[in-house]
Amino acid sequence: MIEFRDVCMRFDDKDALKHISLTINDGETLAIIGGSGSGKSTFLRLLIGxxxxxxxxxxxxxxDIVPMSEAELNKVRLKMGMVFQYSALFDSMTVGENVAFGLREHTKLSDA
Known part of the structure; x- marks a missing residue:
């Protein structure tokens, strides 16, 4: 389960997110939608630490994820799937390699 408890995020003198509280239960899918500058990317960056x-x-x-080490956060990140507003693909990689980017092991689509 993921919980946001009264989460605020401020950049310089501007609030990006104010008092966000929500619970995402195991197995649930969550879509974050909104206009440009509404805090979608900030929310996701907070979520993955x-x-x-x-x-x-x-x-x-x-x-609480704030005091987690990078190794602990990586274990958490492996359990999540995210698509950011702007994504990049590497031309020198296959689709499978792009999808698995950052993982130690992956299976090429041609091997599947």
Whole structure:
């Protein structure tokens, strides 16, 4: 289970997210939609621990992710699938290699 508890994110003097509280249960799918500048990418970056909230807590299975090590965060990230607003593909890689980018092992589509 993922919980956002009164999460706020501020960049310089501008609020990106204000007082976000929600629960995502195991196995649920969540779509984040909104206009440009509405905080979608900020929400996802917070969720995977790329940035830390200005205030509030983000808990995964009851554990606050803010003090997690990079190794612990990587274990959490492996359990999630995300598509950001702007994604990049590497021309020198196959589709399978692009999808598996960052994983230690992957199967080429031609091997499947």
């Amino acid at each position: 790329l940035i830390k909230p200005t205030s509030g807590q983000i808990l995964i299975d009851g554990q």
